[in-house]
Amino acid sequence: MDIQVPINKRNISIPDEVQYKWQTLLDTIVEIIHVPVALIAKAEPHHIYVFLYSGATQSLSTLNGREYPVESYCSTVVTTGRQLLVANALKQTVWKRNRAVRAGMISYLGLPLFWPDIDMFGILCVLDTKENHYTGNSQRLMAQYKDLIETDLAMLCKTQQLESLLESLGDIKESYYPDISSDAIITTNNQDQIISWNLGAGSIFGYTSAEIVGKPLSQFIADPFRKKYENMRQLISEDSSNDSRKVIEVVGVRKDGIELPIVLTYTRFKSRDELLFTAVIRTVAKRKRLGEMIQSRNRELNILNRIAQSLSQALKLDEVLHRGLDIMIDTMDMTAIAIYLTDEDTDNLSLAAESGITEDLKKTATDLPLGQQSSLKNGQYALTIPLISRNRIIGSTLFIRASEFQDTHIQLIQGASNYLAATIDNACLFEKTERMSITDNLTGLYNQRYFHNALQTEIDRLLRYPGLLSLVMLDLDGFKEFNDQYGHVDGDKLLRCFAQTLKTVLRKTDYAFRYGGDEFAVILPLTTARKAEIIINRFRKKWVEVFGRLQMSVELPLEFSVGIAEFPQNAETPDTLILLADSALYESKRQGKHTSTLVSDMGDITSDPHS
Structure with missing residues (x-):
């Protein structure tokens, strides 16, 4: 059942939990793209206003109504309905009266945000005080966050439609209940x-x-x-x-x-x-019995409401899938349900979650026709419904029941599948953008932002359940000279290969990070410093082998220096552990490079390792 109830989008409020998620996205954009301001501006019929923003700057001290310094930029996005990129407004006379320019915001990237019916909701944008072309990962990240916000808007519309349908059945209430409409x-x-x-x-x-x-x-x-x-x-x-x-x-x-x-x-x-x-x-107002048709309709919509409420509280994909299975099995009189998702690279369907599906059916389920009822050898009936979100098929849901599917069942299943598809798409987008926010774009390793979170998490775990870990800091020797002589293309190739080779010697429980430039970090849970040194020595041998196959302009491989600190033997806090591992790294540099130094082999460390 595709819900077709007209709604007034101006009456749709953005729930606190959605606002909290959007605020987190804006905070992440500011941190990853390195801009002073990121914001969501909302477009009304006669004006634009800032809805949410992240960033600390005096030029955004007033953020309400029409009084904010991005009106000209955002008005252009609203008028055209297209993305706007201004690398340097000082070089274009069209922006000379823009208040944003006068406030120092000379570059801008804005993406329009649309409701599912293509009406304009607003703009997702970033501003910078210096020239910025927002290339590479910046535009990809903004596009992903735009998709995520628009998926949230689509889900809010579906929820509003569902609530409108439920309200349409509530005209007749039991007389002994007060007529209450407000929450x-x-x-x-x-x-x-x-x-x-x-x-x-x-x-x-x-x-x-x-x-x-x-x-x-x-x-x-x-x-x-x-x-x-x-x-x-x-x-x-x-x-x-x-x-x-x-x-x-x-x-x-x-x-x-x-x-x-x-x-x-x-x-x-x-x-x-x-x-x-x-x-x-x-x-929860009781309703009088209005006949079998109204009862059935009411039951369907309440089931959809339960599904919507349950799924709206889930954000992670795995949680969405299993909540969806549990609530549909519980409410829809099915003997088995399976959810299949489409692989973005191959377009093949793969089983993502199931309840009650036999092994034989798992092998043939993807061959069943979409949207049609099929009878199975065991006497049961199957119905496969496509999962469609943002006008594309993202998977399918297989429903199995003991008796034939009636029209009322199919309507209910279609409605549930529509909401499930939007929620799955939202969760996939969220996880994808979350991965982007913690991943280094060049090497594929975790980035420095995630490094501090991961180290704090591991140390907190060890404070609850006593154990140990080692922190390894690595720095390529002579990388700057290599870059200067052979160029950034070969330099980037070298960094990617170094990172991927490093991952091959680590366990699934270990973390590898690009700490910055040509410096890397590794967290090795439940590993002593001596054991960490053995792992690094194994990596040195493998790096020499891999470098020989790289067909680089230089014959001798770039070596690297290493510093290793152990928690809690050497330090009791993350900051101290990082400082000591960094000190050990620079001790390796002072000793002539191409070596590893353990903090436990050093004397007292009282000064800045970089001094």
Whole structure:
């Protein structure tokens, strides 16, 4: 069932969790592309305004309404509906009156953002105070983030359409339930005491804000459900993740004593240093029986709503796939379901997740016709539905049931598949952009940004479960002279080959990074410094062999110097460990290069290794 309900996109609000994700994307853009400002500007009928931004600069001190220094740039993107790249506005007279130029922002890259119906949502853009052509990885990263944001917009439209359909069935309510349309939004502190209460909460529960502030939220949950609420609250309090969020169905108690079923979405967040919680409450209104047709329609839409709610809380692809399987198996009366995804390189379908699929069926499932019902040898029936997102097939979903599929089943399956496809596409885009943000574009190794996160994570793990690790810093000897003599093409080729050869001697649990220029770093969990030295010596031998096959202009291979530090023997913090490994590296340089130095073999280190 492809949901075809007209919606007013101006009424679609961007949820907090989506805004948080977009803000993270902007922060990542600023860090990776090395620009002072990245922002999302929203296009309204008569003006443009900054919706979200990242970057600290005095020229963006005013960021609301029309008063911001990128209006001319962004207005051009809105007018043309095309990407705009301005490498240096000072060289083009057309921009001489642009307030952004007067504020010092002389370069700009802006990409239009569209709703799924091609209406303009806004602009994703970056600005720089120096000339910038935004070549290579910069434009690729921006394009990926544009796709990710537009996929979010498509999902918001589908959710709005689904909610409109559900509301269309809610005209007749049980007379003993209050007619409540607004959501209750309640904020509590760490002791469950209510500190804010909106008008929607007053409508649902019948209290004024003055009557309830300071009282525990649990007081307004019916006794049989209070333990369920308290258990959920304890779980979310102990959850250390940034996106802690739970949804439960309980029964609330109004001021007049009437009990009513509610859906409570509970979210944890920090305000300054204080831990706070937000409860968004909706009533679950009972509906009168309007005949078998309306009942069936209502059931379908509620199933889709459950699927949408469940999938909206997942971001990682693996979580999306398994949540999708679980909720569809649970709600759609299927004996088995399989999800296949299309490989971007080969266009072949491969099994990504399944529940209840037999080994024989796995071998032949991709041969079943798309969109058609098939009878199987075991007497069951199969239906394969394509997964379509952004006008392209990204995979298919195979449904198996004991009896034939009726039209109502097919409509429900089509609707679920549409939402699943958008969510899968969103998760794939997110993981792809996440990989780009932590990967060095030239070598394929992790980048320096991820190095510090990974080292901190590994050391935190060792503080909980005692163990050790070694940090290895490597630096190519004479690389600058090589680059100067043979050029950057050969230099880049050398760095790529060095990085790939390094990966071949490491385990799956090890991390390899391009730390900067011709310097590399390796984290070796559960490895002593002496063992790390053996691994590096093995790498030296392999590097000599590989270099001989490179057909470089220079005959002798570029050697490298190494410094090795061990945690916790040599240091107890990440910064100290890095400093000591760097000191050992420069000790190797001072000793004549082409060697390895262990911190444990050095004396006291009290000075800057680079001095």
